[in-house]
Amino acid sequence: MNTATEEQRTHKAAKRLIRALWVFNWFNSCGFTELLPVVASRFDMERFGMIVVGSPRHADVLFVAGYQTFKSAKYLRRIYEQMPDPKFVVALGSCPFSGGMYWDSYNTIKHLDEYIPVDLYIPGCPPRPEAIFHAVGLVMEMIEGKRKGGRSGD
Amino acid sequence: MVTEISKLLEPFAPREEGNAVWVREPLEEAPRIWQELRELGYDYLAAISGVDWPNRGVIELVYHLWSLQEKSFVHLKVEVPRDQPRLPSACHIWGGSAAVNEREVHEMFGVEFQDNPDLSPLFLEDWEGPPPFRKDFDWRAYVREKYYCEDREEDRGYYKG
Amino acid sequence: MAITRAETYVIPFGPAHPGSGNFRVWLTVDGERVIEARADPGFLHRGFEKLMEYRTLLQASVLTDRIAVFEPLNWNLVFALAAEKLQGIEVPERAKYIRVLLAELTRIQSHLLWFGAAGIAMGFDTVFKVALTYREEILRVFEEATGGRVYPTGYIRPGGVRWDLPEGFLERAEGVLRHIEYHLSDLNDLFFENPSFVARTKGLAVLSPEEGIRLGASGPALRASGVPYDVRADDPYLVYDRLEFQVITRREGDALARFLVGRDEVLESVKIGIQAIRDMPEGEHAVKVGPFAKVKEGEAYVHIEAARGDAGCYIVGTGGRTPYRVKFRGPSFTLLIPVLEHLLQGVEIADVPVVYWSLNHCPADMDR
Numbered sequence: 252m253n254t255a256t257e258e259q260r261t262h263k264a265a266k267r268l269i270r271a272l273w274v275f276n277w278f279n280s281c282g283f284t285e286l287l288p289v290v291a292s293r294f295d296m297e298r299f300g301m302i303v304v305g306s307p308r309h310a311d312v313l314f315v316a317g318y319q320t321f322k323s324a325k326y327l328r329r330i331y332e333q334m335p336d337p338k339f340v341v342a343l344g345s346c347p348f349s350g351g352m353y354w355d356s357y358n359t360i361k362h363l364d365e366y367i368p369v370d371l372y373i374p375g376c377p378p379r380p381e382a383i384f385h386a387v388g389l390v391m392e393m394i395e396g397k398r399k400g401g402r403s404g405d
Numbered sequence: 406m407v408t409e410i411s412k413l414l415e416p417f418a419p420r421e422e423g424n425a426v427w428v429r430e431p432l433e434e435a436p437r438i439w440q441e442l443r444e445l446g447y448d449y450l451a452a453i454s455g456v457d458w459p460n461r462g463v464i465e466l467v468y469h470l471w472s473l474q475e476k477s478f479v480h481l482k483v484e485v486p487r488d489q490p491r492l493p494s495a496c497h498i499w500g501g502s503a504a505v506n507e508r509e510v511h512e513m514f515g516v517e518f519q520d521n522p523d524l525s526p527l528f529l530e531d532w533e534g535p536p537p538f539r540k541d542f543d544w545r546a547y548v549r550e551k552y553y554c555e556d557r558e559e560d561r562g563y564y565k566g
Numbered sequence: 567m568a569i570t571r572a573e574t575y576v577i578p579f580g581p582a583h584p585g586s587g588n589f590r591v592w593l594t595v596d597g598e599r600v601i602e603a604r605a606d607p608g609f610l611h612r613g614f615e616k617l618m619e620y621r622t623l624l625q626a627s628v629l630t631d632r633i634a635v636f637e638p639l640n641w642n643l644v645f646a647l648a649a650e651k652l653q654g655i656e657v658p659e660r661a662k663y664i665r666v667l668l669a670e671l672t673r674i675q676s677h678l679l680w681f682g683a684a685g686i687a688m689g690f691d692t693v694f695k696v697a698l699t700y701r702e703e704i705l706r707v708f709e710e711a712t713g714g715r716v717y718p719t720g721y722i723r724p725g726g727v728r729w730d731l732p733e734g735f736l737e738r739a740e741g742v743l744r745h746i747e748y749h750l751s752d753l754n755d756l757f758f759e760n761p762s763f764v765a766r767t768k769g770l771a772v773l774s775p776e777e778g779i780r781l782g783a784s785g786p787a788l789r790a791s792g793v794p795y796d797v798r799a800d801d802p803y804l805v806y807d808r809l810e811f812q813v814i815t816r817r818e819g820d821a822l823a824r825f826l827v828g829r830d831e832v833l834e835s836v837k838i839g840i841q842a843i844r845d846m847p848e849g850e851h852a853v854k855v856g857p858f859a860k861v862k863e864g865e866a867y868v869h870i871e872a873a874r875g876d877a878g879c880y881i882v883g884t885g886g887r888t889p890y891r892v893k894f895r896g897p898s899f900t901l902l903i904p905v906l907e908h909l910l911q912g913v914e915i916a917d918v919p920v921v922y923w924s925l926n927h928c929p930a931d932m933d934r
Contacts (some may be wrong), residue, residue, distance in 0.1 A: 275582075279581070279588050280610060280930075281632055281717075282633065284635050287679070287682075287698060288701075291694065291702075292698065292699050293699060293702045295813050305583070322608050322611075323588070323609045323610075350552070352629065353617070355544070355615070355766075356548070357544050357547055357613055358612055359612055360527075360552060361553060377717070392681070412875050425803065425867065432623065439699060449779055451782075451878055451895055452880070454893040455861040455893075456882055456890075456891045457891075473795055476801060478867065480867060488590075499780065501781035501900070501903075501904030501905070501908065502782025502904060528933060536615065544616060554825045
């Protein structure tokens with residue numbers, strides 16, 4: 252469960268995160284195809300110190316790239332709980348916000364913030380790599396305390 | 406159409422279209438025809454599709470068979486009654502590809518294949534409703550009840566129609 | 567207390583593993599060796615076939631982009647061909663050549679992504695960066711023609727294509743194709759002829775031709791076992807009967823052969839793309855299909871050669887505005903469940919990602 256308060260998250264120790272935000276390897280569903288170019292060399296995310304890690308205990312940011320089905324939402328919740336504070340959840344695309352293109356599907360969840368607290372939503376289907384970098388910039392502003400995170404369902 | 410296949414399928418009034426043959430056969434004849442078609446070279450089962458016809462009271466299964474030598478299709482249709490959907494499995498003829506297709510049709514339509522060793526759920530976990538691809542499953546009401554909430558302002562539109 | 571011999575236990579090779587996709591396999595292991603594997607799909611199941619029953623034909627063509635996320639134009643194409651066969655629509659010549667060009671470009675970028683993702687799962691990070699850089703060139707071409715980098719918003723739709731190609735597009739596309747053809751040899755030193763890659767993949771997970779046919783494999787995985795099954799040659803659609811190309815096969819059937827078939831297919835696709843550019847006629851780009859056109863009564867089944875194998879679409883209409891039933895046959899459905907369970911027997915745990923990525927697959931078109 253998330254027990255960090257707003258002050259803890261913007262604590263000086265958290266400010267060191269700006270140098271390197273590590274991303275967890277939860278590359279799920281449609282937004283995956285625009286997250287791979289972000290990792291590759293044209294839109295290189297490693298120049299900002301961001302790498303893809305395999306263990307949730309090492310990660311700071313969780314990118315939820317698109318729709319989640321009823322089955323994968325359970326594992327998403329478990330991974331979210333295993334990530335240590337401070338952590339940020341960024342939801343990519345229109346599917347986590349309102350169901351998106353699969354608004355009448357019997358197997359996808361429509362509002363991601365009923366399952367895990369979300370800090371930031373990025374519109375697009377899928378969002379371009381430039382939009383993802385804009386979101387990373389906003390996350391860094393949240394760390395510095397210049398912007399309030401939109402944590403709902405906390 | 407090659408002569409052996411036309412002799413085999415002639416009693417069932419097949420329809421030819423380009424390099425494909427569409428034919429409907431009765432349920433009792435199905436295993437025999439499958440075996441003979443396999444011996445005539447139709448050894449690649451591309452897919453098994455299910456179609457639900459509630460007005461006729463049947464679930465229709467279409468077996469799409471491709472022959473690598475003849476380079477042509479035979480689409481075989483078998484009908485099973487909706488209230489008792491049961492028919493023999495084709496696993497001993499076409500192997501793994503038949504087994505996994507039958508598992509999917511079982512999950513989505515509720516059709517039972519006798520002698521298929523493994524009919525456990527494939528895609529859906531903890532599914533409580535009826536088989537989802539049947540026409541009497543009111544999926545819009547199901548989605549509305551399960552995933553949308555009338556108190557949320559952005560969901561109001563979904564409740565209108 | 568004496569330590570007795572360990573029993574077998576079950577581990578998941580799961581969705582959050584760095585070497586897997588969105589798919590889980592339960593491995594029963596004895597020490598380091600896999601005895602049995604059981605596939606656990608369904609992480610991406612959206613019920614596409616049910617969604618299609620509530621959309622008109624033109625709305626459905628936008629939805630088909632996302633069935634297999636790495637090759638959207640090929641799935642647009644298979645749905646458009648099935649709908650046209652059902653409705654009895656004949657597409658103009660220019661549209662056919664445009665479709666062939668875009669389908670081959672999609673095949674090339676899908677194979678490059680396959681090499682990149684396999685490289686990163688096996689520890690060759692440089693291959694990932696190099697392959698995706700060349701894929702970006704193709705995405706730039708797609709964005710110019712269709713408006714979307716990865717999802718072309720249903721560009722290939724029943725009736726033709728959505729709009730005509732812009733000025734000077736054909737020269738730029740030919741430039742990109744020649745560029746990739748020249749630079750594919752960069753990947754040879756890094757990947758295909760790299761001694762450590764060859765040592766990891768040679769002789770691993772051999773698929774015999776009879777087993778491949780029985781288990782329903784298709785595409786590069788089956789052609790690497792010696793079966794020359796390619797829908798473009800056996801059952802030509804669009805204008806493939808007028809174009810010259812070869813069907814690439816190998817006889818060994820191991821993981822190395824599958825990758826090499828993929829590499830040689832990229833070169834063949836470049837050749838087909840250049841022929842399509844050279845022979846493209848002038849003319850109309852589409853036949854008008856109304857947005858609420860009635861779906862005729864009848865049925866049709868069409869299959870094409872997607873990058874991953876034999877992709878099919880079965881459509882049934884009963885005269886309403888939306889189709890009565892649409893069924894998609896994804897090549898990864900049989901590649902990921904029966905074939906993978908068969909090939910993983912007797913393999914070491916460290917080789918599981920290699921076997922998994924050597925079958926060119928995409929979990930999204932398995933789950934649909």
